[in-house]
Amino acid sequence: MKYESQRVAKPYFIAALALFAGQIVFGLIAGFQYLDGTFLFPEIPFDVAHMSHTNLLIVWLLMAFMGAAYYIVPEEAQTELYSPKLALITFWVFLGAAVLTLFGYLFVPYSQLAAMTGDKLLPTMGRGYLEQPLPVKIGIVLVALSLLFNITMTLLKGRKTSLNLILIGALWGLALLFLPAFYFPIDTVKASYSWWWIVHGWVEGDWELILGALLGFILIKMTGVDREIVEKWLYVIIAMTLVTGIIGIGHHYYFIGAPRYWIWLGSIFSALEPIPFILLIAFAFKMLLRRRREHPNKAAMLWAMGTPIVAFLGAGLWGFMITLAPVQNYVHGTNLTAAHGHLAFFGAYAMVSLAIISYAMPLLRGREANSAAAQRWEMSGFWIMVISMIGITLALTGAGIVTAFLQRMGAHPLGFMQVQSKERVFFWLREFCGLCFFGGLVVYLRSFFMSGEYEYSDEAIRALAS
Amino acid sequence: MENISDPPHALPGDFAIWVFIFAELTVFGVLFSAFAFARAAHVDLFNQSQLALNRGLGAANTLVLVTSSYFVARATRAIKDGRGLLCGHWLTGALGLGVVFLALKLFEFHQDYAHGITLSTNLFDMFYLSLTFFHFMHVLMGMAILAVVAYKAYAGRYGVEDHAGVETGGSYWHMVDLVWIILFALVYVIR
Numbered sequence: 286m287k288y289e290s291q292r293v294a295k296p297y298f299i300a301a302l303a304l305f306a307g308q309i310v311f312g313l314i315a316g317f318q319y320l321d322g323t324f325l326f327p328e329i330p331f332d333v334a335h336m337s338h339t340n341l342l343i344v345w346l347l348m349a350f351m352g353a354a355y356y357i358v359p360e361e362a363q364t365e366l367y368s369p370k371l372a373l374i375t376f377w378v379f380l381g382a383a384v385l386t387l388f389g390y391l392f393v394p395y396s397q398l399a400a401m402t403g404d405k406l407l408p409t410m411g412r413g414y415l416e417q418p419l420p421v422k423i424g425i426v427l428v429a430l431s432l433l434f435n436i437t438m439t440l441l442k443g444r445k446t447s448l449n450l451i452l453i454g455a456l457w458g459l460a461l462l463f464l465p466a467f468y469f470p471i472d473t474v475k476a477s478y479s480w481w482w483i484v485h486g487w488v489e490g491d492w493e494l495i496l497g498a499l500l501g502f503i504l505i506k507m508t509g510v511d512r513e514i515v516e517k518w519l520y521v522i523i524a525m526t527l528v529t530g531i532i533g534i535g536h537h538y539y540f541i542g543a544p545r546y547w548i549w550l551g552s553i554f555s556a557l558e559p560i561p562f563i564l565l566i567a568f569a570f571k572m573l574l575r576r577r578r579e580h581p582n583k584a585a586m587l588w589a590m591g592t593p594i595v596a597f598l599g600a601g602l603w604g605f606m607i608t609l610a611p612v613q614n615y616v617h618g619t620n621l622t623a624a625h626g627h628l629a630f631f632g633a634y635a636m637v638s639l640a641i642i643s644y645a646m647p648l649l650r651g652r653e654a655n656s657a658a659a660q661r662w663e664m665s666g667f668w669i670m671v672i673s674m675i676g677i678t679l680a681l682t683g684a685g686i687v688t689a690f691l692q693r694m695g696a697h698p699l700g701f702m703q704v705q706s707k708e709r710v711f712f713w714l715r716e717f718c719g720l721c722f723f724g725g726l727v728v729y730l731r732s733f734f735m736s737g738e739y740e741y742s743d744e745a746i747r748a749l750a751s
Numbered sequence: 752m753e754n755i756s757d758p759p760h761a762l763p764g765d766f767a768i769w770v771f772i773f774a775e776l777t778v779f780g781v782l783f784s785a786f787a788f789a790r791a792a793h794v795d796l797f798n799q800s801q802l803a804l805n806r807g808l809g810a811a812n813t814l815v816l817v818t819s820s821y822f823v824a825r826a827t828r829a830i831k832d833g834r835g836l837l838c839g840h841w842l843t844g845a846l847g848l849g850v851v852f853l854a855l856k857l858f859e860f861h862q863d864y865a866h867g868i869t870l871s872t873n874l875f876d877m878f879y880l881s882l883t884f885f886h887f888m889h890v891l892m893g894m895a896i897l898a899v900v901a902y903k904a905y906a907g908r909y910g911v912e913d914h915a916g917v918e919t920g921g922s923y924w925h926m927v928d929l930v931w932i933i934l935f936a937l938v939y940v941i942r
Contacts, residue, residue, distance in 0.1 A: 517767040525774050546870045546877045553785050557778055564770075 286648045288359040290366035295649045296376050297352025298642045302730065304345035304383065305635070309723050311338040316719050319705075319712040333390050336416045340390070342630065343414060344383045349638035350495055351379075351432055354456060356645050357502050358436045361452075362443025367435050375431040382424045386417055408469050412480055415466050422466055429460040447516040448501055451523065455494035462486040474542040481537040489600075490530040492634060493561060496596070497522050499637050500569065503589045503644050508576035518568045522561050529557040536608045540617060548610045555608045559601030562633075565593035581739040582647060582654035584663040584732075588640035595636055595671060599628025603678065615693045620711075621685030628678040631670075639667075639729075652738035659735035666729025673725055676718030684711035763827075764919030772926045775889070779930050782885065783937060786878050793874055798942055800875035803866065808859045809939040812852050813932060816890075819848035820928040823897070823921045826904070833911040835904045842901035845924065849894045856887055879938055886927070886934055893927040896920045 286292070315334040318324050322331070359366045366372060389398050395410075402418035404410045409419050417425070436453055465479035501515045535543075535551025569590055580586060603625035607616050616622070643663065647655050654660070692704045762769050790797045826841035860880075868876050900920035903909060909917055 517765070521767055521771045521774070524771060528775070528778060544871050546881070549785065549789075549874075549877065550881060553781060557781060560774060560777070564774075 286645075286651075288365050290369040290372075291356050291359055291645075292649060293366065293369045293372040293376070294352040294356035294645060296373070297348050297355065298646060298649075300376070300380050301345045301348035301352060301638065301642070302733075304341050304348060306726060306730070307387075308338055308341035308345060309719075309726055311335075311341060313716070313719050313723060314338075316712070316716045320709060320716065329391065332395075336413075337387060337390055339414055340386065340416060341383075344379075346634050346638055348379070349642065350456070350459075350499075351376075353499055353638070353641045353645075354432060354436050354452060356641070356649075357452060357499070358439050358449060359443075361446045361449040361502070362439050364439060364443035367438035367442070371431060371435055375428055375435075378424065379428045382421050382428075386421050389418065390416070407467065409467055412469065412476070414484065415480070425463065426460070429456075429463065433457055433460060446512070448498055448505070448512070448519065451494055451519060452498035452502075455491055455498060458491040458494070459487065462491055477537075477541040478543075481534055485530075485534045485537055488630070488634070489533060489558060490526065493526045493530070494523050496592075496633055496637050497526075497565070499641050500565065500589060500592060503585065503640055504569065504572045506644065507580040507582065507586060507589065508572050509578045510572050510575050514575075515572065518564070518571075522564045522568065525561040525564060529554050529560060533558050536610075536613070539610050539613060552608070552610045556605065558608070559597065559605055562593065562597040562601040566597055569593045580654070581741070581744075582644060582660070584655070584660040584667070585640060585643040587664055587667055588636060588643045591667065591671060592632065592636040592640055595628065595632030595674070597632070598675075599625060599630070599632040599678070603628055603682075615689045616685060619685040619688040619693075620681040620708075621689070624678045624681035624685060627681065628674060631674045636671075646733070647738070654739035655732065656735065656737035656739060657743065659732045659737065660739075662728055662735065663732035666725050666727075666732065669725025669728060670722055673718045673722035677715050677722065680711045680714035680718060683714075684708040687711070762922075764915050764917075764922050768919045768922055772922060775926060776930070779885075779933075782882060783933065786882065786937065789874055789878060796873060797875045800873060800879075801939070801942065803868065804879065804939050805859055805862065806939050808855055809935050812855050813935050815848050815852045815855065816928045816931050819845040819852070820925055822848065823924050827914075827917050827921050830904065830909050830914040830917045831911065835907050835909055838909065838914075838917060839901050839904040842897055842904060846894055846897055846901065849890060849897070852890055853887070853894075856883065856890075860884075882934055882938060886930060889927050889930070893924045896923055 311334050314325060314329060315331060315338055318331045318334060325334070355366060355372055389402075393401070395416075398418060399405075399410050402410075402420055404419060407419060409422055410416060415422070433453075433456060436456065440449055440453055462483055465482045468479045470476050470479075497519050501519045504510065505512050505515050531554075532550055533555035535547040536555035538547040538551055569592075573586075573590060603621075607613055607621050607625055647653065655663070687708050688704055691699045691707065692701060822841045822845035826838045826845065829835075829841055830838040860883075863876075863880070868880070870877050870880055897920055900916055903916060
């Protein structure tokens with residue numbers, strides 16, 4: 286850690302991991318409710334468990350991105366953060382708002398929550414991922430502005446690297462793309478458009494830039510490869526992301542009342558969206574091969590290499606499976622979508638967040654890398670979580686295929702609930718893998734509570750002995 | 752000075768731009784394939800709608816882009832001789848022709864709209880407008896790249912030994928030109 290003010294990243298990372306754990310707990314509850322709809326009813330109905338699960342996901346990822354920005358920007362700009370104090374105040378505001386919102390979901394009926402928080406003034410509640418009350422949404426904008434002010438002022442007074450420009454630019458994009466959250470018209474076509482500007486714009490556009498920047502930073506630091514080479518790769522990856530993703534939003538426009546040409550434009554461009562993910566794999570492994578040193582933080586390296594692969598599988602491959610209009614006609618909104626969503630979110634954004642935390646946390650705690658024992662626990666956590674998530678994905682894929690064939694095709698399609706009851710085996714599998722995932726998370730979190738740093742002497746002894 | 756007897760070069764300019772060029776050609780390739788696929792199912796519609804296109808403007812634009820590529824080639828020649836100022840002038844000329852292309856294309860879009868041709872008119876018009884708009888955006892991007900290279904050439908930042916930037920930017924511009932030639936032939940001409 287080169288600058289004192291990078292310390293402010295630590296609370297963000299800790300909160301991110303705590304909220305991640307909370308997310309999985311609610312995921313397990315919601316997953317079990319597929320099998321027993323009365324589970325925890327009426328205390329935590331399915332819709333509450335579901336929105337707690339998704340909102341916690343978004344908030345913990347944002348916490349991780351913010352922590353990453355506060356860590357990376359000063360180091361890249363070669364100057365202290367403009368205002369560490371502002372960063373800390375913002376942290377508590379964001380965390381407080383998140384917890385308050387969660388309590389609101391859990392303890393207040395949703396319609397009452399809406400009435401209490403001024404939804405009548407400007408309706409914004411009720412859409413997926415955007416269930417937050419109006420004041421919280423305003424709070425999110427203020428938190429984002431605070432972050433942007435802080436890191437932009439830092440950039441202006443220091444060295445302007447391509448990586449910093451990409452990261453900070455992408456974070457500005459993230460904030461701007463959130464603004465359609467305040468536009469919730471009665472016209473369902475327009476409402477759908479604006480929803481996708483946020484969701485697609487974030488995860489299939491803006492956040493990919495953040496993914497690239499975070500991965501690029503980790504690779505520069507850990508492999509010692511020339512910054513120019515990494516930054517050049519990043520520019521190509523980012524260009525392909527935007528070229529394919531901007532018009533690729535059309536793959537959400539097929540069946541919402543949009544003009545017919547979106548069937549073509551959405552299919553063609555979104556079919557090409559896997560390209561940047563292929564490039565990310567090539568990029569990561571090329572840098573690994575060209576490395577000039579063996580970094581002691583093997584766990585972080587594992588996260589960094591695993592991220593583009595799982596991201597490609599979830600976002601690229603599973604995404605491609607459901608993106609072409611003729612196919613989507615049959616699989617739209619089935620568990621195939623859920624399968625894609627889980628593997629993509631985990632691979633692209635959860636794993637890169639865990640990668641930057643894995644790299645930066647030891648440094649924030651005063652060592653280059655954790656002890657070999659701690660790293661073994663962390664890497665075990667990695668494998669258990671990745672394999673479990675693949676299990677969840679395969680289970681949901683099975684369920685989705687059954688839905689497509691029984692409910693969407695054929696001369697005598699069956700009804701929704703009838704088909705759901707036939708898919709129970711897949712939901713059991715999913716829940717089992719979810720429990721394994723939680724186990725992997727516990728193993729992973731354990732590694733943070735093991736003291737000691739990486740012992741170079743051990744490595745030397747091993748090397749001399751062989 | 753280059754000679755016919757010199758050993759063959761690797762790809763001119765920075766390798767990264769060639770990765771990007773390959774990716775862009777792939778995207779355009781998919782678009783052209785989709786066009787061909789759609790045409791196969793609606794041959795009469797495509798032939799009929801094609802007649803409404805302004806082939807004169809399309810041909811003029813082809814001439815404009817090919818000439819601009821020639822200017823870029825001259826610019827590369829100039830910098831290989833160490834003449835930064837001359838390089839800058841040739842690039843400025845290419846940029847000027849780029850502006851002409853954009854103006855002609857915008858006029859053509861305006862005419863199309865006046866004749867009721869939109870993305871929703873029919874499948875051919877959807878492809879014609881999408882393809883040419885997508886290409887238009889790439890001309891803009893190419894011009895941005897050339898502008899940066901021209902600026903650096905004028906500022907004396909390139910020399911006989913170090914002018915990879917000119918070749919890099921020039922390669923991208925040539926790709927944009929090549930795509931237009933294929934597009935013009937495919938969309939405006941071939942029946």
